[in-house]
Amino acid sequence: xxxxxxxxxxxxxxxxxxxxxxxxxxxxxxxxxxxxxxxxxxxxxxxxxxxxxxxxxxxxxxxxxxxxxxxxxxxxxxxxxxxxxxxxxxxxxxxxxxxxxxxxxxxxxxxxxxxxxxxxxxxxxxxxxxxxxxxxxxxxxxxxxxxxxxxxxxxxxxxxxxxxxxxxxxxxxxxxxxxxxxxxxxxxxxxxxxxxxxxxxxxxxxxxxxxxxxxxxxxxxxxxxxxxxxxxxxxxxxxxxxxxxxxxxxxxxxxxxxxxxxxxxxxxxxxxxxxxxxxxxxxxxxxxxxxxxxxxxxxxxxxxxxxxxxxxxxxxxxxxxxxxxxxxxxxxxxxxxxxxxxxxxxxxxxxxxxxxxxxxxxxxxxxxxxxxxxxxxxxxxxxxxxxxxxxxxxxxxxxxxxxxxxxxxxxxxxxxxxxxxxxxxxxxxxxxxxxxxxxxxxxxxxxxxxxxxxxxxxxxxxxxxxxxxxxxxxxxxxxxxxxxxxxxxxxxxxxxxxxxxxxxxxxxxxxxxxxxxxxxxxxxxxxxxxxxxxxxxxxxxxxxxxxxxxxxxxxxxxxxxxxxxxxxxxxxxxxxxxxxxxxxxxxxxxxxxxxxxxxxxxxxxxxxxxxxxxxxxxxxxxxxxxxxxxxxxxxxxxxxxxxxxxxxxxxxxxxxxxxxxxxxxxxxxxxxxxxxxxxxxxxxxxxxxxxxxxxxxxxxxxxxxxxxxxxxxxxxxxxxxxxxxxxxxxxxxxxxxxxxxxxxxxxxxxxxxxxxxxxx
Numbered sequence: 001x002x003x004x005x006x007x008x009x010x011x012x013x014x015x016x017x018x019x020x021x022x023x024x025x026x027x028x029x030x031x032x033x034x035x036x037x038x039x040x041x042x043x044x045x046x047x048x049x050x051x052x053x054x055x056x057x058x059x060x061x062x063x064x065x066x067x068x069x070x071x072x073x074x075x076x077x078x079x080x081x082x083x084x085x086x087x088x089x090x091x092x093x094x095x096x097x098x099x100x101x102x103x104x105x106x107x108x109x110x111x112x113x114x115x116x117x118x119x120x121x122x123x124x125x126x127x128x129x130x131x132x133x134x135x136x137x138x139x140x141x142x143x144x145x146x147x148x149x150x151x152x153x154x155x156x157x158x159x160x161x162x163x164x165x166x167x168x169x170x171x172x173x174x175x176x177x178x179x180x181x182x183x184x185x186x187x188x189x190x191x192x193x194x195x196x197x198x199x200x201x202x203x204x205x206x207x208x209x210x211x212x213x214x215x216x217x218x219x220x221x222x223x224x225x226x227x228x229x230x231x232x233x234x235x236x237x238x239x240x241x242x243x244x245x246x247x248x249x250x251x252x253x254x255x256x257x258x259x260x261x262x263x264x265x266x267x268x269x270x271x272x273x274x275x276x277x278x279x280x281x282x283x284x285x286x287x288x289x290x291x292x293x294x295x296x297x298x299x300x301x302x303x304x305x306x307x308x309x310x311x312x313x314x315x316x317x318x319x320x321x322x323x324x325x326x327x328x329x330x331x332x333x334x335x336x337x338x339x340x341x342x343x344x345x346x347x348x349x350x351x352x353x354x355x356x357x358x359x360x361x362x363x364x365x366x367x368x369x370x371x372x373x374x375x376x377x378x379x380x381x382x383x384x385x386x387x388x389x390x391x392x393x394x395x396x397x398x399x400x401x402x403x404x405x406x407x408x409x410x411x412x413x414x415x416x417x418x419x420x421x422x423x424x425x426x427x428x429x430x431x432x433x434x435x436x437x438x439x440x441x442x443x444x445x446x447x448x449x450x451x452x453x454x455x456x457x458x459x460x461x462x463x464x465x466x467x468x469x470x471x472x473x474x475x476x477x478x479x480x481x482x483x484x485x486x487x488x489x490x491x492x493x494x495x496x497x498x499x500x501x502x503x504x505x506x507x508x509x510x511x512x513x514x515x516x517x518x519x520x521x522x523x524x525x526x527x528x529x530x531x532x533x534x535x536x537x538x539x540x541x542x543x544x545x546x547x548x549x550x551x552x553x554x555x556x557x558x559x560x561x562x563x564x565x566x567x568x569x570x571x572x573x574x575x576x577x578x579x580x581x582x583x584x585x586x587x588x589x590x591x592x593x594x595x596x597x598x599x600x601x602x603x604x605x606x607x608x609x610x611x612x613x614x615x616x617x618x619x620x621x622x623x624x625x626x627x628x629x630x631x632x633x634x635x636x637x638x639x640x641x642x643x644x645x646x647x648x649x650x651x652x653x654x655x656x657x658x659x660x661x662x663x664x665x666x667x668x669x670x671x672x673x674x675x676x677x678x679x680x681x682x683x684x685x686x687x688x689x690x691x692x693x694x695x696x697x698x699x700x701x702x703x704x705x706x707x708x709x710x711x712x713x714x715x716x717x718x719x720x721x722x723x724x725x726x727x728x729x730x731x732x733x734x735x736x737x738x739x740x741x742x743x744x745x746x747x748x749x750x751x752x753x754x755x756x757x758x759x760x
Contacts (some may be wrong), residue, residue, distance in 0.1 A: 001023075004058065004061045005019050005020055005023060007057075007061065007093075008054055008057050008058070008061075011057070012050070012053060012054070012057075014044075014046065014050060014054070015044060017044070018043050018044040018046055019054055021039075021042040021043050021044075022035065022042075022043050022046060022051055022054050022055075023054065023058060025039055025042060025043070026051075026054075026055055026058070029504075029538050029542070030542065031481075031503040031504060031542055032048050032051045032052055032055065032478070032481070032482070033048065033481065033482060033485035033486070033503045033546065034485075034503045034504065034541075034542045034545070034546075035051055036048045036051055037485070037545065037546075037560075037610075038545055038562050038564075038607070040604070040606035040607055040610075041602070041603065041604040041606060041607060045606050048482055052478060063095075064094070064095055064098065067095065067098060068089060068090070068092070068098060071089055071098065071101075071102050072086065072089055074105075074107075075089075075102075075105060078105075080105050085101075085105075088101045088172075089101055089102070096176075096179065096289070097172075097176070100172035100175045100176060101172050103169075103170040103172065103175070104167070104170040104171075104172075111162075111166065112159075112162040112165075112166075113162045113163045113165065113166035115159070115162075116159030116160065116162045116163050117163060118148075119145070119148040119149065119150055119159055120143065120145070120148060121143060121150070121156060121159040121160050121163060122163060123143075124136075124139065124140060124143050124156055124157070124159070124160040125160040125161075125163035125164050125167075127139050127160075127266070128157075128160055128161075128164065128266040128269050128270055128273075129164065129254065129266070129270055130266075131266045132255065132256050132261070132265060132266045132267030132270055133256075133265055133266070133267060134265060134266050135264060135265060135266075136157060136264075136265070136266045136269060137153060137264075140153035140154075140156040140157045140160075141153045141156075143156040144156060157269055160269070160273075161269055161270075161272055161273035161276065162273075162276075163273075164254070164269075164270060164273035164274070164277065165273045165274075165276045165277030165280065165281060166277065166281060167254075167277070168250055168254060168273065168274050168277030168278060168281070168282060169277045169278075169281035169282040169285060171250075171253065173253065174249065174250050174253055174282070175282070175285075175286070177249050178246050178249060178250075178282060178283075178286050179286060179289070179290075181241055181245060181246065181249065182215070182239070182241055182286050182287075182289075182290040183215075183216060183290070183293075184216060185214075185241050185245065186214070186215040186216075186239050186240060186241050186290055187212055187213065187214055187215060187239070187240055187241070188211075188212070188213050188214070188215050188218050188223070188226070188237070188238070188239055188294070189211065189212045189213075189237070189238050189240065190208045190209075190210075190211045190226045190229065190230070190235045190236065190237045190238075191209065191210060191211075191235065191236050192205075192206075192208075192209040192210075192234065192235060192236075193233060193234055193235060193236055196233070196234050197209060199234070201232070201234070202234040205225070205228075205229035205232075205234050205235055208225065208226050208229055208235055209235075211226070215239055215290060215294055218294070219301075219656050219657070220297070220298040220299075220300075220301035220302050220305075220656050221298075221302070221462060221463065221655060221656045221657060223294055223295065223297075223298040224298050224299075224302060224462075224463040224466045224467070225463075227295065227298075227466065228463070228466055231466075237291075238287070239287050239290045239291050239294070240287065241283075243275075243278065243279055243283070246278045246282065246283055246286075247274060247275050247278050250274045250277070250278055250282075251271065251274055254270055254271075254273075254274050255267055255270050255271050255274065296468075298467075299467040299468045299471060299472075300471075301656065302461070302462055302463050302464075302466075302467050302656075303467055303468075303471055303472050303475045304475075305461070305462065305654065305655060305656060305685065306460065306461035306462070306464060306472065306475070306476065307475045307476060307478070307479040308479075308654070308685055308689075309460035309461065309653060309654050309689075309690045310455050310458065310460055310461075310476060310479050310480070310690075311479050311482070311483055312460075312689040312690035312691050312692075313409075313446065313450065313458060313460055313690050313691060314446060314447045314450055314451075314479070314480065314483040314484075315446075315447065315483055315486070315487070315622075315623050316446040316447075316623070316691045317623055317624045317625060317626040317627065318443075318444060318445045318446060318447070318621070318623060318626060319380060319406070319443050319444055319626050320444065320445075320626070321342040321343065321444065322342060322379040322380045322444065323339075323340070323341055323342055323376055323377055323378050323379045323380075324339070324340045324378065324379070324380055324381070324382055324440045324443065324444065325337065325338075325339055325369070325372055325373065325376075325378045325380075325381045325382070325440075326338050326339075326340060326381075326382040326383075326408075326436050326437065326439045326440025326441075326443070327352075327354075327381070327382065327383045327384065327392055327396075327436065327439070328384045328386070328410070328413070328432065328435050328436040328439055329354070329355065329383060329384055329386060329387065329388040329389050329391070329392035330355070330386075330387060330388050331355055331356045331387065331388050331391075332356060333351075333432075334351040334352060334353045334354075334356075335351065335352045335353070335354045335355065335365075335388070335392055336349070336351055336432040336433060336435065336436040337349065337350050337351065337352050337369075337372075337436060338433060338436040338437050338440060339372060339376050339378070340437065340440045340441065340444075343493060344437075344440070344441045344444055344445075346426070346429075346433075346437055347376060348372070348376070349429070349433045349436070350368065351432075352365035352368060352369065353365050354366075354369075354391075354392050354395040354396075355388045355391040355392055355395060356388075362395075365395070366395075366398075366399055369396065369399060370399060373401065373403070378403060379403065379404075380403055380404045380405075380406060380443070381396055381401070381403055381404070381405045381406065382406055382408045382439055382440045382443040383396070383405065383406070383407055383408065383439075384407075384408055384410035384413065384435075384436075384439045385407050385408060385409055385410055385662065385666075386410050386666075387666065389407060389664075389666065390631070390636035390637075390664055390665075390666075391636070393405060393407065393631075394636075404628055405630075406443060406628065406629075407629070407631070407664075408439050408440075408442060408443045409442075409650075409652065409662075410435070410438075410439050411457075411458050411459035411460075411652075412450070412453040412454075412457045412458045412459065413435045413438045413439055413442075414431070414435055415453055415454065415457040416434065416435070416438045416449075416452055416453050417431040417432070417434035417435035417438060418431050419452070419453075421452045421497060422434040422438075422452075438452075447483060447484065447487055447498075447623075448494070448495070448498050451480060451484065451495075451497050451498050451501060452495065452497045455476040455479070455480060456472070456476070459652075459653070460652070460653050460654075460690055461653075462653070462655045462656075477501075480501050481501045481503070484498065484501040484502060484546075485501075485502060485503050485546045486622055487621060487622060487623065488546055488547070488548050488560060488619065488621075489502055489546060489547055489548065490548050490549075490550060491513075491517075491523050491526075491529075491547045491548060491549050492517065492522040492523055492549065492550070495514075496510040496511050496513070496514045497510075499513055499514070502543050502546050502547060503542045503543055503545075503546050504538065504539045504540075504541070504542025504543040505539060505542075505543050508534070509532070509534060509535055509539060512532050512533050512534055512535065513529070513532050513535070516531070516532045516533070523549055523552075524549070524552065524553050525549055525552045525553035525554060525557055526544050526547060526549055526552065526554070526557050526563055527553070527554075527563070529543070529544065529547070541564070544562060544563050545560055545561070545562035545563070546560070548619050550619075554566060554580075555579075555580045555581050555584055556569060556580065556584075556618070558618055558619045559584075559614050559615070559618035559619050560610075560614045560618075560619065561611055561614050561615070561618075565603070565607070565611060568598060568603065568611070569583065569611065569615070571598070572593050572598065575597075576589055576592055576593070583615050584615055584618055587616070590612060590615055590616060593612065595608040595609065595612065627693070629648070629650065629693050630648070631647075631648060631649075631663065631664030632647045632648060632663070632664065635647060635663065635664060635665060636664065636665060637665050637666065638665050638666075638667055638701060638703055638706075638708060639701075639703065640665065641663075641665065641698050641701045641708065642698060642701070643698055643699060643700060643701070643718055644697065644698065644718060645697065645698040646695060646696070646697050646698075647663045647664075647695070647696055647697075647698065648663070648693065648694075648695060648696075649661040649662055649663040649664075649669070649693075649694050649695070649696050649710070650662045650691065650692070650693055650694070651688050651689065651690055651691060651692045651694060652668050652690065653668070653690065654684050654685050654688055654689065654690055655684065656673075656683075656684070657672065657673055657684070658670055658671050658672040658673045658674075658675070658676065658684050659671045659676065659684050659687075659688045661694060661696055661710055663696065663698075663708075663710070665708075667706060667708060668708070669696065669698070669708030669709065669710040670707070670708065670709060670710065671688075671696060671710045671711060671712050672709070675699070675709075675710070675711035675712060675713055675716065676688065676712050676713075677712065677713065678713050678714055678715075687712075688712075694712060695712070696710040696711060696712055697710065697711045697712075697713070697716045697718075698710060699711050699716060699718060
């Protein structure tokens with residue numbers, strides 16, 4: 001264990017003492033959010049990213065040790081383990097190095113080399129390597145044996161070359177050297193499969209029909225796009241280096257002087273075997289390894305981008321507890337409309353024909369909306385951003401309402417509405433009602449609602465189905481857990497889905513908490529958590545600080561101060577001659593606290609500073625304050641866009657090559673990375689985040705391909721704009737979130753309906 005900790009310290013630059021303390025806390029069951037927030041003295045104030053890095057690297061090194069043990073066991077069972085070999089196995093610092101050491105001894109399927117060995121040609125192979133300046137004809141003749149299917153001297157020499165070729169491919173030194181060549185010099189190429197270039201489904205990969213790029217610099221999204229094209233049978237992908245480059249590396253290791261002999265000697269046969277081993281065995285093996293390594297790098301980048309986007313979406317500004325009218329817009333089937341109280345409880349639901357249908361239907365919808373607004377004292381209106389969103393927004397605004405009308409990103413709402421979670425919450429309502437409820441609730445509190453949906457269904461990733469699914473799930477779970485604990489959870493209102501992401505709580509414990517709450521009523525204090533079945537001291541320690549009890553028995557129950565520090569805060573209050581409540585309300589009282597007086601072996605200044613900050617704003621939501629946003633009026637569909645238009649928009653997805661922006665036309669536009677700023681941008685995430693409000697200029701509108709090019713430059717060059725690089729949208733990625741049906745009938749139904757009403 002100690003040498004692993006030293007390895008991590010060397011790789012990360014984090015002090016060994018901090019890594020050791022973190023490793024110990026993790027081994028004791030500590031979670032990343034808990035360690036980061038409440039154990040700063042032990043770790044040296046490491047943040048969540050650093051702690052996660054330590055945790056993940058420890059797991060990787062544990063896997064390396066597990067594989068090392070398996071290899072040693074295999075060698076020992078087959079009586080192949082020598083002291084020298086054992087030393088090499090134990091010294092291997094990476095998985096590749098370990099597999100290279102094991103390669104010559106790995107149990108193999110029947111190969112040309114194993115057949116030659118069975119025919120007794122190993123001594124001839126040894127002789128060729130040791131006598132490279134000698135004519136091998138006489139020696140080879142000694143191995144002619146009809147029973148062993150060695151009919152001629154040439155058959156014997158061919159078999160010996162096969163043995164040497166396999167030695168070349170298994171040589172650990174050579175594999176390490178060639179691996180570096182692939183890492184630095186390999187080229188990724190792709191070609192269209194024969195006969196596939198005219199197929200309609202292949203056209204999304206047409207940028208890669210003839211493509212070459214250095215392996216070490218290929219972006220994640222292009223690697224994943226090419227691999228997807230290969231998987232679907234439209235592309236042929238290769239990762240290659242010149243054969244001579246590899247052979248030149250191998251010859252010095254197996255041939256005296258590293259040259260190809262020109263005359264018939266043992267050396268000539270060895271050089272032939274070297275070339276064969278490189279071409280037939282080593283290079284295919286290295287190509288496979290390089291492809292896997294490139295895929296892993298691409299996955300890591302894509303997963304990181306996905307996780308960062310998800311974090312921004314989860315931490316989006318909440319509107320807060322408001323009485324809402326939430327509308328899931330539609331044309332033919334009408335707009336599914338629900339009324340929610342300030343806690344998100346469903347009070348009423350109906351279907352309104354706001355955007356299509358007869359004038360009388362639209363008039364009835366106007367009357368009903370007005371009635372609902374008044375009856376339920378609605379404080380805000382939420383409209384999903386799907387099909388008919390802008391038309392529904394226009395309908396509501398024609399009613400001259402003074403309430404905030406807010407467009408809500410509804411990605412994943414349909415997934416939620418058909419889920420077990422939704423059926424459990426609303427067993428008597430259909431999917432349309434559940435979807436509208438989700439739209440309203442995610443406006444109130446995006447985090448609390450979005451945790452009910454599989455993160456992969458929220459729509460802020462790229463190639464999420466192509467990357468390592470286990471690694472993706474682990475990363476997204478970490479992101480959700482980090483966000484939930486950063487914000488904190490109201491114990492008496494949280495769903496079991498939200499509670500399950502709290503530090504120290506499992507899904508079953510979250511269910512037990514909700515069951516206990518339903519049976520016994522609201523929790524009166526954090527301390528009461530200990531009465532929940534199966535929630536032990538460790539789970540309480542990890543979770544309590546992140547759970548809030550508004551109006552709890554102890555004044556600090558609604559804060560992020562951990563119960564283990566209540567006594568400390570009470571001592572601070574006693575020393576000042578006041579109550580804890582006064583420390584929460586009086587800045588003057590807090591200023592009198594001398595933190596240095598309370599430093600101890602267990603509590604240092606970092607924790608004391610956190611406590612003081614929390615006392616000033618107990619239970620403060622770290623998310624930004626909600627800001628109203630409106631799309632440009634009159635711009636509702638792609639055909640309304642013209643180059644040069646300047647529009648407000650919302651970033652919906654950030655990728656390696658740019659950002660997708662919703663400008664209110666049911667189809668996201670792309671701001672290529674080269675158009676994100678007046679200065680050079682290497683990484684789009686440095687400039688924009690998901691949910692960010694931005695101003696964009698329309699550069700180009702391609703209605704046939706459903707593509708909109710946007711710019712965030714102060715003075716974009718409309719004539720000489722940089723075109724999107726091949727594959728920069730990804731196969732089939734047009735940004736079209738909701739296929740748009742034919743437009744609804746256009747008529748001034750409102751004026752006509754009002755005139756009819758006056759006549760009556």
